[in-house]
Amino acid sequence: MANFLQSSIGKKVLMSITGLFLISFLVVHCFLNSFIFFNDGGVMFNEGAEFMAHNPIIRTMEIVLFIGIILHIVQALILTLQNQKARPIKYAVQNGAANSKWYSRSMGLLGTLILMFLIIHLKHFWYVSRLTDEITSGEETLFGEMIEVFENPMIVLLYVLAMFSLGYHLLHGFQSAFQSLGLNHKKYSPLIAAIGFWFSIIVPFIFAMMPISIYFGLIK
Amino acid sequence: MSTGNMNLTLKIWRQKNGKEAGNLVSYQVKDISPDMSFLEMIDVLNEQLINKGDESIAFDHDCREGICGMCSMFINGRAHGPKEGITTCQLHMRSFKDGDTIVVEPWRAASFPVIKDLTVDRSAFDRIIAKGGYISVNTGNAQDANNIPIPKTEADAAFNAAACIGCGACVATCKNSSAMLFVAAKISQFALLPQGQVERETRALNMVNQMDEEGFGNCTNTGACEVECPKGISLENIARMNREFYLANIK
Incomplete structure (x- = not known):
């Protein structure tokens, strides 16, 4: 097993499994946050957040999620360093656009942008709800925290730009994960590519709509 | 003029x-x-x-x-x-x-x-081949071909993989200098045919290990190799190699 994980293919497999796990998290996160669109002053959303905060399964998954993120990042760093070592002298001219999509060649850059966003995002909400007693004491709700954070147009802009990074990262990552796992099939690969394409547009779009609609007062 | x-x-x-x-x-x-x-x-x-x-x-x-x-x-x-x-x-x-x-x-x-100048040493490919890019050849008369029927689609896929000429364009093109398209083609051409079954697992393990030892980069599925390959070797082969490799690891 250790040998497998140290091999190039083993690292790819770990990259894709952690990636797909993070994608499954996006689905849950997006679904629960969409409760704000009920536009009921955050009642449904706060109830959902309350459930997530006290459910032991969710609390355990939160730890697994952090492990997943760290593994995904550490593997990416190891792979990137190895890949750079594999070509010590670069080409004077390389026309990458002729044979591949820019976002498939920029996964490291897009991932770094997402990580920077993630740190800010965790500071805004995870830190406040888990590491301070602002919400447990009833002084503030998570929904109230959202309204407050998204008053700032710069933060709204940052969130929206981060969703573009996420969208392009997913556009390559979603189908790439299946290819790494050895799933390349004449019948099913086009289906996976189509699901990946729409997932990469719809999920970041829903996320981006949250700060936008709060900023413009559509959600109160 | x-x-x-x-x-x-x-x-x-x-x-x-x-x-x-x-x-x-x-x-x-x-x-x-x-x-x-x-x-x-x-x-x-x-x-x-x-x-x-x-x-x-x-x-x-x-x-x-x-x-x-x-x-x-x-x-x-x-x-x-x-x-x-x-x-x-x-x-x-x-x-x-x-x-x-x-x-x-x-x-x-x-x-x-x-x-020198534009010539490069591609013997890394030869060392990968030496680790498993062959089949056991039985001595004696060839048996009747009808005893080992091979579906046309499998035969075609094996033949398409075997079209690889080992030029190294996949490595040269890949932003990571990965040799996975080459190794995948060489593993696939045998994995798809009955003659390749004897060394199937050891082939996948040994050839991939040698590929890693030679210092080639890791595949990030950009698909550039498939576009630049003069013989049109498909990315399907890399997916097959990944399957062959992890299944061989489980056994």
Whole structure:
């Protein structure tokens, strides 16, 4: 097993499994946050957040999620360093656009942008709800925290730009994960590519709509 | 000078040997026929250099008909030049315009060290093949072919994988210098056929391990190799290799 994980293919497999796990998290996160669109002053959303905060399964998954993120990042760093070592002298001219999509060649850059966003995002909400007693004491709700954070147009802009990074990262990552796992099939690969394409547009779009609609007062 | 002939500026990588640093050197060639192959154009340049008493440009070439895989040249940022599905010897000067500047570099990968100028050492591929790119050959008479029926689709897939000429364009093109398309083709051509079953698991394990040991990079599924491969080897083969490798690890 250790040998497998140290091999190039083993690292790819770990990259894709952690990636797909993070994608499954996006689905849950997006679904629960969409409760704000009920536009009921955050009642449904706060109830959902309350459930997530006290459910032991969710609390355990939160730890697994952090492990997943760290593994995904550490593997990416190891792979990137190895890949750079594999070509010590670069080409004077390389026309990458002729044979591949820019976002498939920029996964490291897009991932770094997402990580920077993630740190800010965790500071805004995870830190406040888990590491301070602002919400447990009833002084503030998570929904109230959202309204407050998204008053700032710069933060709204940052969130929206981060969703573009996420969208392009997913556009390559979603189908790439299946290819790494050895799933390349004449019948099913086009289906996976189509699901990946729409997932990469719809999920970041829903996320981006949250700060936008709060900023413009559509959600109160 | 016949009509349509062209004058070109070439920027070609010159490097005395593997130890010394190289650099791009500019050359002018005149009256190049659009019907010449790219290699014939380099031949013309080399004659010019030899007549002047300069050292000619070293480059690999052998069959000059697209099947030996020797003519490794990275032309204007692409393996084997601007056209798809061909090697450098099959690239004709009609793909360029009068007055063009053409940059020619060797394959760039730590696992393909430059020997001289545009020639690189691709023996890393040979060492990968030696680890499992073969089948056990039984002695005695061949049995009746009808005893081992092979579905046409499998036979075709194996044949398509076997079309790999080991030119290294996949490594040269890949932003990570990954050799996965090459190794995948060599594993696939046997994994799909009954003759390849005896060493199926050890082949996948040993060839992938050797690929890693040679210092090739890791695949990130950009798909560039598939586009630049002169023989159209498909990414399906990489998926198959991944399956072969992890299934072999489980057993």
